[in-house]
Amino acid sequence: MRTQVAIIGAGPSGLLLGALLHKAGIDHVILERQTPEYVLGRIRAGVLEQVAVDLLNEAGVGERMHREGLPHDGFDLCFGERRHRIDLHALTGKRVMVYGQTEVTRDLMDHRTAAGLHTVYEAANVSLHDFDGSQPRVRYEKDGQTHEIQADFIVGCDGYHGVARASVPAGAIQNFEKIYPFGWLGVLADVPPVHEELIYANHERGFALCSMRSKTRVRYYVQCPLEDKVEQWSDAAFWDELKRRLPPEDVARMVTGPSIEKSIAPLRSFVAEPMRFGRLFLAGDAAHIVPPTGAKGLNLAASDVGILSRGLAEYYGGAASGREAGIHSYSQRALSRIWKAERFSWWFTSLMHRFPENGEFGRKMQEAELDYLVNSEAAMTAMAENYVGLSLG
Ligand code: RFL
Ligand code: PHB
Numbered sequence: 001m002r003t004q005v006a007i008i009g010a011g012p013s014g015l016l017l018g019a020l021l022h023k024a025g026i027d028h029v030i031l032e033r034q035t036p037e038y039v040l041g042r043i044r045a046g047v048l049e050q051v052a053v054d055l056l057n058e059a060g061v062g063e064r065m066h067r068e069g070l071p072h073d074g075f076d077l078c079f080g081e082r083r084h085r086i087d088l089h090a091l092t093g094k095r096v097m098v099y100g101q102t103e104v105t106r107d108l109m110d111h112r113t114a115a116g117l118h119t120v121y122e123a124a125n126v127s128l129h130d131f132d133g134s135q136p137r138v139r140y141e142k143d144g145q146t147h148e149i150q151a152d153f154i155v156g157c158d159g160y161h162g163v164a165r166a167s168v169p170a171g172a173i174q175n176f177e178k179i180y181p182f183g184w185l186g187v188l189a190d191v192p193p194v195h196e197e198l199i200y201a202n203h204e205r206g207f208a209l210c211s212m213r214s215k216t217r218v219r220y221y222v223q224c225p226l227e228d229k230v231e232q233w234s235d236a237a238f239w240d241e242l243k244r245r246l247p248p249e250d251v252a253r254m255v256t257g258p259s260i261e262k263s264i265a266p267l268r269s270f271v272a273e274p275m276r277f278g279r280l281f282l283a284g285d286a287a288h289i290v291p292p293t294g295a296k297g298l299n300l301a302a303s304d305v306g307i308l309s310r311g312l313a314e315y316y317g318g319a320a321s322g323r324e325a326g327i328h329s330y331s332q333r334a335l336s337r338i339w340k341a342e343r344f345s346w347w348f349t350s351l352m353h354r355f356p357e358n359g360e361f362g363r364k365m366q367e368a369e370l371d372y373l374v375n376s377e378a379a380m381t382a383m384a385e386n387y388v389g390l391s392l393g
Contacts, residue, residue, distance in 0.1 A: 006151035013284030013301035014157030015108035019059035020309035031123040045101040045298035049389030052302035069099035078201035084374040091384035128167040131280035159285040180267035185224040188261040203245035206354040267291040275331040294345035344386040
């Protein structure tokens, strides 16, 4: 089989890239190792930047998001038992959209089905060949048979543990990584949110986050030791711990209920450079990971494929001279935005979590920085500008 672009991975980056390429009239195929149900079952991101919202609109999949998503003009920082509002809209003129990754994925999947686009689910043993030459190929197994796709380009949208980055020769890629000494225990429950906006709490027992998926469904997190297993955490233990990290008036208002999902995620900062190797590109979590504190992972996946789809559209549709400019500059343009989001996510993680190894001095530094932040419009503006997302550049 032959196609113009072979995409590996049907997470948000692969699906959005597919929708944007389709819009530009570029033929492509997506290969996904899992089933659609498995992909939809992963509970992850919840906050979209305007840049991601714009790209979903451009791809023609924004309709349900605008109907069901919750635009938020701000969020609260909580420390010393008090909440302080960061007014994103007043500080930047922008807002964010609370709409779950599951819903984004579902909208993109429905769009593929309606447009008759080709996705191969349960594609096993995907392997990449000859991407350093002019005729790259992807091989995979399905129902016991081996298949081969010839493409002009391959895009690895296959997440942190995918095959695309692992196929690049070690000497051609440089990895930068920081692992944090804790994880996030997350719970999804069908109860009304404790507050109409998100609350990020710095407490001496550890970080907590009150987020939501709708007016009737919450997503709450607490910082936990890396060694903890999710089976150790009963629902009651989770609610108790969350309540200990919030001010009494929020605890009094908090509605609890049975969890419908519970999982522990490790926190990591990671970047692989560059993001292009001949005719192979990397996008989304395949190339970079941020700790979830800054709500940037899904948004970076969207901006990567936004930049790449423009480069590919220029390659296939542009005038003969200079038509490779967009794909040549992809890695450098994407990385410039990625490193700024890495910095923000690392900074916000460092500000909000308990780091026992940093001792009492580290704690005092956090307290001083939080106090400065909520009393300085300049500092709040810098934070808000990063939270709502930097421009595509
Ligand atoms: P994904 O979602 O990991 O999808 C990759 C897909 O590739 C498939 N795959 C393969 N397919 C074929 N062959 C192979 N060899 C393959 N190997 C893997 C996988 O099955 C999968 O379907 O990467 P993608 O598309 O780049 O999307 C990235 C986002 O999922 C991720 O950045 C966000 O979820 C991060 N994130 C958040 N991002 C935000 O922007 N805002 C948030 O509020 C936010 N909250 C979060 C988060 C991530 C979290 N966890 C669990 C890591 C909260 C949490 C708790
Ligand atoms: C979420 O709703 O899952 C969420 C929201 C904000 C974050 C991280 C996760 O910073």
